[in-house]
Amino acid sequence: xxxxxIIYFLIGLAVVLVPVFVQSxxxxxxxxxxxxxxxxxxxxxxxxGHTGLVSLAHAAFFGIGAYSSAILQxxxxxxxxxxxxxxxxxxxxxxxxxxxxxxxxxxPYFVLGTLAIGIAIEIIIHNWDGLTGGVSLxxxxxxxxxxxxxxxxxxxxxxxxxxxxxxxxVVTQILIRRIxxxxxxxxxxxxxxxxxxxxxxxxxxxxxxxxxxxxxxxIAAFMGGIYANYMGAIEPExxxxxxxxxxxxxxxxxxxxxxxxxxxxxxLLWFVPEFLEAAQMYRPLxxxxxxxxxxxxxxxxxxxxLRSLHPRMAKWIP
Amino acid sequence: MDSMNSSQSNPILRTENLSxxxxxxxAVGQLDFQIYPGELFGLIGxxxxxxxxxxxxxxxxxxxxxxxxxxxxxxxxxLKPHQVVTRGIVRMFQSATIFPKIPxxxxxxxxxxxxxxxxxxxxxxRPPSFHKEEQTSRQRARELIQFTALEGFEDxxxxxxxxxxxxxxxxxxxxxxxxxLILLDEPFAGMNADEIGEMIALxxxxxxxxxTVFVIDHNMKVMQRICDRILVLNFGQKLTxxxxxxxAQDSRVIEAYLGGD
Amino acid sequence: MAEFLQYTTxxxxxxxxxxxxxxxxxxxxxxxxxxNFALGGIYALGAxxxxxxxxxxxxxxxxxxxxxxxxxxxxxxIVTERLVFRPLYDAPHAAGFIAALGLxxxxxxxxxxxxxxxxxxxxxxYNDIVLQLGPxxxxxxxxxxxxxxxxxxxxxxxxxxxxxxxxxxxxASENKSVAQLMGISPFTxxxxxxxxxxxxxxIAGVLDAPAALVGASMGLTPITKAFxxxxxxxxxxxxxxxxxxxxxxxxxxxxxxYISSMYKDLFSYGLFIVVLLILPNGLYRR
Numbered sequence: 001x002x003x004x005x006i007i008y009f010l011i012g013l014a015v016v017l018v019p020v021f022v023q024s025x026x027x028x029x030x031x032x033x034x035x036x037x038x039x040x041x042x043x044x045x046x047x048x049g050h051t052g053l054v055s056l057a058h059a060a061f062f063g064i065g066a067y068s069s070a071i072l073q074x075x076x077x078x079x080x081x082x083x084x085x086x087x088x089x090x091x092x093x094x095x096x097x098x099x100x101x102x103x104x105x106x107x108p109y110f111v112l113g114t115l116a117i118g119i120a121i122e123i124i125i126h127n128w129d130g131l132t133g134g135v136s137l138x139x140x141x142x143x144x145x146x147x148x149x150x151x152x153x154x155x156x157x158x159x160x161x162x163x164x165x166x167x168x169x170v171v172t173q174i175l176i177r178r179i180x181x182x183x184x185x186x187x188x189x190x191x192x193x194x195x196x197x198x199x200x201x202x203x204x205x206x207x208x209x210x211x212x213x214x215x216x217x218x219i220a221a222f223m224g225g226i227y228a229n230y231m232g233a234i235e236p237e238x239x240x241x242x243x244x245x246x247x248x249x250x251x252x253x254x255x256x257x258x259x260x261x262x263x264x265x266x267x268l269l270w271f272v273p274e275f276l277e278a279a280q281m282y283r284p285l286x287x288x289x290x291x292x293x294x295x296x297x298x299x300x301x302x303x304x305x306l307r308s309l310h311p312r313m314a315k316w317i318p
Numbered sequence: 319m320d321s322m323n324s325s326q327s328n329p330i331l332r333t334e335n336l337s338x339x340x341x342x343x344x345a346v347g348q349l350d351f352q353i354y355p356g357e358l359f360g361l362i363g364x365x366x367x368x369x370x371x372x373x374x375x376x377x378x379x380x381x382x383x384x385x386x387x388x389x390x391x392x393x394x395x396x397l398k399p400h401q402v403v404t405r406g407i408v409r410m411f412q413s414a415t416i417f418p419k420i421p422x423x424x425x426x427x428x429x430x431x432x433x434x435x436x437x438x439x440x441x442x443x444r445p446p447s448f449h450k451e452e453q454t455s456r457q458r459a460r461e462l463i464q465f466t467a468l469e470g471f472e473d474x475x476x477x478x479x480x481x482x483x484x485x486x487x488x489x490x491x492x493x494x495x496x497x498x499l500i501l502l503d504e505p506f507a508g509m510n511a512d513e514i515g516e517m518i519a520l521x522x523x524x525x526x527x528x529x530t531v532f533v534i535d536h537n538m539k540v541m542q543r544i545c546d547r548i549l550v551l552n553f554g555q556k557l558t559x560x561x562x563x564x565x566a567q568d569s570r571v572i573e574a575y576l577g578g579d
Numbered sequence: 580m581a582e583f584l585q586y587t588t589x590x591x592x593x594x595x596x597x598x599x600x601x602x603x604x605x606x607x608x609x610x611x612x613x614x615n616f617a618l619g620g621i622y623a624l625g626a627x628x629x630x631x632x633x634x635x636x637x638x639x640x641x642x643x644x645x646x647x648x649x650x651x652x653x654x655x656x657i658v659t660e661r662l663v664f665r666p667l668y669d670a671p672h673a674a675g676f677i678a679a680l681g682l683x684x685x686x687x688x689x690x691x692x693x694x695x696x697x698x699x700x701x702x703x704x705y706n707d708i709v710l711q712l713g714p715x716x717x718x719x720x721x722x723x724x725x726x727x728x729x730x731x732x733x734x735x736x737x738x739x740x741x742x743x744x745x746x747x748x749x750x751a752s753e754n755k756s757v758a759q760l761m762g763i764s765p766f767t768x769x770x771x772x773x774x775x776x777x778x779x780x781x782i783a784g785v786l787d788a789p790a791a792l793v794g795a796s797m798g799l800t801p802i803t804k805a806f807x808x809x810x811x812x813x814x815x816x817x818x819x820x821x822x823x824x825x826x827x828x829x830x831x832x833x834x835x836x837y838i839s840s841m842y843k844d845l846f847s848y849g850l851f852i853v854v855l856l857i858l859p860n861g862l863y864r865r
Contacts, residue, residue, distance in 0.1 A: 054673050054676070054677075101856045102852075102856075105855055105856075107672075108612070108614060108672065108676070108810075108814060109810060109814075109855060111614075111673075111676065112614070112806060112807070112810045112851075112855070113851075113852060113855050115803070115806070116807065116848040116851045116852050116855075117848075117852065119803065119844075119848050120845055120848040120849060120852070123842070123844055123845045123848070124845065127842060127845070175442060178441050178442050178444065179438060179441050179442065181441075182436060182440070182441030182448070182452075183427075183431055183434055183436040183441065183451075183452075183455075184436070184437070184438050184441050185441070186424055186427060186428055186431065187428070187431055189417070189420060189424075190417055190420070190428050190431075193417035193418060193419060193420060194415065194416070194417050194418075196379075196415075197411070197415050197416070197417065198417075198428075199379075199398075199399040199400050200377060200379075200399060200403070200408070200409055200411070201400075201403060201408070201428060201429050201431070201432065201491065201492070201495055202400045202403030202404055202408070202429075202431065202432025202495050203400055203428075203431055203432065204398075204400050205400065211438055215438065241803075245680055245684075248677065248680075249677075249680075249681070252677055281688075281691060281692060281696065282688065282692070283688070284684045284685070284687050284688030284691070285684070285685055285688030285689060285692065286688075287681070287684050287688075288680075288681040288682060288683070288684030288685030288686075288688060289681070289685055291677065291678070291680070291681035291684070292663055292678050292681040292682060292685070295667070295670075295674050295677055295678050295681070296663075296666045296667060296678070299670060299674065
C-alpha cells in the first residue's frame with residue numbers, strides 16, 4: 001500500500017477515535033462545531049470554489065434549514081427525521097426561488113445581492129417572532145434514546161452528534177467529489193473560468209448556476225436542521241451575514257476546491273482564536289489579519305500553497 | 319462534398335434585413351446574405367466594419383434591432399446563446415478565448431456537454447449509463463485531440479499552450495459541440511506562415527465532413543485562397559458579395575481597404 | 580401634511596449621510612472595481628475622533644474634530660492602500676473585495692480593543708438645540724449633518740469634475756491602461772482617490788456621531804447601506820451615489836412611517852433586491 005494511504009488511514013482512525021480518548025464534553029462539542037463548519041465550508045466550496053459564485057448568503061440557508069426543521073417540530077409536532085427532511089426540502093425550494101432571479105445578475109452586483117438577502121433573512125427571522133421566537137427559539141427536542149438488540153443508544157449525547165456530523169461531512173465530501181468529477185462539475189468549472197465562453201459552447205449558464213447554488217444551500221440546510229436539534233436553541237445570528245462572512249474567510253484561507261482546504265480553514269479559524277487570551281475580543285482582528293495575509297501571499301489558500309511547494313505535495317494534499 | 323451543387327439547395331443560414339443598433343450607432347444595417355450547405359463563406363472588411371457584430375447577432379449575444387436570421391429555415395430570434403449552439407451553430411472567438419486553468423482533455427469534453435445528458439443525479443448515483451457516456455465522451459475528445467495535433471498535452475492546462483495550440487484547442491472544443499455551421503473569427507490572427515498552413519489544412523479537413531464554415535479574417539490573401547464566396551462589409555453595410563477573384567478586383571473594396579485603415 | 584414634511588426632512592438627513600458614504604465608496608469602486616467595505620471601520624474611527632475631542636477639549640470643540648479626522652483619514656488611506664489594496668492590484672476583483680471585508684474586520688476588532696467595546700453617547704452642544712421650522716422639528720445637530728454632508732458632497736463633486744486631479748481620477752476610472760498611456764500614474768491616482776474617500780468617510784463619522792451611538796461596529800449598517808446606494812446609483816457613478824443616498828434615506832423613512840417601523844432596515848434591502856432584479860446594472864449607467 002502506498003504510504004500516502006497509510007497516512008490518510010491513520011488520520012481517519014484518529015478522527016474516529018477522538019470521542020474514545022477525549023473525555024471532556026467541552027472538547028467533543030468543539031470538535032463537533034468544527035465538523036459543522038467543515039460541512040458548511042465544503043458546501044460553500046461547491047458554489048464559490050467550483051462555480052465561482054461569491055455568496056454572502058450561505059449561512060442564511062443554514063439558518064433557514066435550522067429554523068424550518070425546528071419550527072416543524074415545535075409548532076406542528078412533526079417527528080425529528082421527517083422534520084429534518086421536510087425542512088431541508090423547504091429550504092431547497094426557497095433557495096431556488098431566491099437563486100432563480102438572483103443568478104442572472106453578474107459580478108459585484110451578485111455579491112451585493114447575496115449580502116442583502118443574507119441580512120434581510122436575518123432581519124425577518126428576528127422580527128417574525130410569532131413563528132421564529134424572535135431573539136431565540138428554544139426547546140427544540142433532543143434526539144431520543146433508541147434500543148437496538150437490547151443495547152440502548154442515547155442519541156442526544158454529545159458523542160453521538162460527533163459521529164453524526166462526521167458522517168454528514170464524509171457523505172458531503174463524497175457527494176461533492178462525485179458532482180465535480182462529472183459533466184455537471186465540468187460545466188461548473190467552465191462557468192467559473194469563462195462564463196461567456198461556456199454559453200458560446202452551448203452550456204445553460206444560469207441553469208447550472210442555479211443547480212450549484214441550490215445544491216450548496218441544500219447541504220447547508222440539512223446541516224442546519226441537525227444543528228437545531230443538537231443545540232436545542234437557535235438564534236437569528238446563525239443565518240446572518242457575519243456568519244456567512246466567516247464561512248467565506250474559512251474557505252479562502254483553507255483553499256478552494258480541496259478537501260484539505262475545507263478541513264484546514266475551519267480548524268485554523270475555529271481553534272486558534274480559542275487559544276488566544278480574551279478570545280472573543282481578538283477574534284475579528286485575527287480573522288481579518290489572517291484573511292488578508294493569505295489572500296495577498298497565498299491566493300489559492302493554505303492548501304493551494306502546500307500543493308504548489310513540491311510536485312509530490314500536490315499528490316499528498318487531496 | 320456537396321459544395322458543388324450548393325447554389326441549388328436551400329441556404330443553411332439566411333439573414334433578412336439584419337440590423338444591430340447600439341444607441342445612435344448603426345453597427346450593422348439591413349444586411350442580407352445566404353450561406354449554402356458545405357460552403358466556405360468569408361466576411362471581410364476594415365476595422366470597425368461590424369464583422370464581429372454579425373457573429374454576435376447570429377449567436378444571439380447581441381439583440382437584433384430589426385430583421386431576422388434563419389438557420390435551416392428556422393428563425394434564431396429570441397433564442398439564448400446556448401440554445402443557438404444546440405441548433406448546430408458554434409463560434410470560435412477572435413482572440414484565443416479559452417478556459418485558462420482547465421486541462422486540454424476536459425476542455426474538449428466541455429464542448430461535448432451540450433450533446434450529452436448526464437444529470438446531477440446521474441453523477442451522484444452513477445448508473446452504468448453514466449460511465450458509458452463518460453467513456454464515449456473521452457473517446458470523442460481523444461479523436462479531436464488527435465485531429466488538432468494536441469497529443470501529449472491532454473493533462474496540460476489550456477493557458478500553458480502556445481498561441482497556435484490554443485487556437486487549435488478552441489477549434490477542437492467548438493467541433494465537439496457537433497455543429498453544422500462553424501463561425502471562425504480571425505482564425506489566422508497572430509500566426510506564422512506554417513501555423514496558418516496547419517489551420518487551413520484543418521479547415522479543409524472539417525469541410526470534408528460536410529461542415530459549413532463562415533470565416534472572418536483580415537488576411538485577404540488567405541481568404542482569397544480558401545473561400546468559396548466573400549462578402550465585404552464597410553460601415554455596417556454590404557459593399558459587395560461574390561467570388562473571391564471578383565471581390566479582389568472590385569474598386570470599391572480596394573478603396574475601402576486603403577482608405578479605411 | 581406636516582407629518583409628511585417631517586418624514587421628508589428625516590429622510591433627507593439620513594439620505595445625505597448615506598450619500599456622503601456612498602460617494603466615497605463609488606469613487607474607490609470606480610478606480611479599483613472593489614467595493615471597499617473597510618470604509619465602515621474608518622467611519623467608526625471618525626466617530627471616535629469626535630468622541631475623544633469632545634471628551635478631552637470640551638463640547639465646544641465638537642466641530643473642530645473634523646480637522647484631526649481629516650488628517651487621520653489621509654494617513655489611514657495611504658496605509659491601507661499601500662498595505663492591502665496595492666498588492667492585489669492585478670488579482671481578481673473578488674480577492675480585493677474579500678480583502679476589504681478582512682480589513683473591516685481588523686479595524687472593527689482594533690477599535691473594540693483600543694477604545695473598549697462599549698456603546699457611548701457624545702455630548703454635542705448642538706444636540707439640545709431644537710429648531711422649529713414651520714411644521715418641521717429637528718435638532719441643530721441634524722441640521723448640521725444635512726448642511727455639512729451636502730457641502731462636502733458638493734466639494735467632492737467640484738473636485739472630481741472641475742479640477743485636474745478629478746480629471747485624472749475620472750480618466751483612470753474610465754480606462755486604467757489608456758490613462759496610463761496618457762502619463763497618469765495609476766498609483767498616485769489610486770492613492771489620491773483613497774485619500775478623498777477615507778477623508779469623506781471620516782467626516783461622515785464625525786457628523787453622524789452625536790446622532791448615533793458610538794461603538795466599534797457602528798459602521799457596519801451605514802456602510803452596507805452605502806454599498807446598496809452605490810449599487811443602485813450605478814457602480815462608479817458620482818451623481819448616482821448622491822441621488823441614490825437621498826432616495827434610500829427618503830424611501831426608508833416613508834417606509835418606516837407608512838408601512839412598518841419594525842422592518843425599516845428590511846425595507847432598504849428589499850428595495851435593493853427588487854431594483855437589482857429589474858435593473859441588473861443599477862439606476863444610472865455611466
